[in-house]
Amino acid sequence: MNWNCEQIEASLSDYLEGALTPEEAAQFVAHSGTCAQCQELVASVRGLIGAMHALEPVAAPANLMPAILNSTLGPRPTSSGWRAWFGWTRVIFQPRFAYGALTVLVTFGVVTQALGIQLRMPTVADLNPVNLYRSADRTAHLAYAKGSKFVGDLRVVYEIKSRLEPSEDETPQKTPAAAPSSTPGCSSPGRSGRSSRW
């Protein structure tokens, strides 16, 4: 049975959204292809949906957000007079400001030390780039030399220590063997022997 105009109208959105079965869609197309009135209706509704989807949202008024916050959370306290001018100073009394200031001071001290700037008696020559470079270079070399000497000393200490003390994996193997031969006649020149001499 062929569809009439009422059926076309009732299933217009389903057709435009692709929700009709193939048979229903065929019936829809068959009727709307021959009926000028339905053809016009389909075209206008299709255009309308496209136009509505392309429509930009309306910009909300700028004072909407503050108004909503005021109406829900209550009006926020506003400062006036000298409080309005010096309100920003409150940030100084926050702990994070103290941490930040301390970090800046320490960094400044380290940098000035590295650059060799005498803070007690600063001279113009201290700010000469060549002097700054030399001082930084000297400080870096000194720091490197100190570091390498420290590492070298550590290595020597570690070597001496490792010779004096048996390693942990060797101790349980040698201890039972050494226990019965603790007589003066038995002299195995192992690490345990040396350890006992020391």
Place this chain on the structure above:
Amino acid sequence: MRRHSRRIFNLCYRFTNQRQEAEDLSQEVFMRVYKTLGSYRDMYGAFGTWVTSVTRNLLIDHYRRTRRDRLTDSMEEVTTQVESKESSGMRPDHSAAVTELGEHLQKALAKLSPDLREAVILRDLEGLDYSEIRLVLEVPEGTVKSRINRGRIELARVLTEMGIRPN
């Protein structure tokens, strides 16, 4: 918050066709949401859907409250429409044409019954799917589809009567 406020304002503006009313209603919506936040449950759907539902209820209340005022203002609206229609066709650029079409759409939407208007706004302007609209309007999905279909056809007819044909 900002996203929801813009969406709610759009919904109110599309429904009422008045910026100031839409602004006042948006504030009222958030007041109501703030007061009834404790009653929100997952069964109401996503939070956005629930907020839309609150908005819709408020819009319907507002519509009923102001029905009498609108009847007295209807003659003035007709005059404004005729004036704006006469001044149309003077803007050559596309964005102006889109704005103009938006204005006509807005006026045409105001002529629909609230049931059809809210269904079309939620579907075609707010982009909600049928299941979300069913939750917002608290009617079966078949009714939602039927209202959207009738709303679109009615809107197209109103626009045709206004001499507007959207491409």
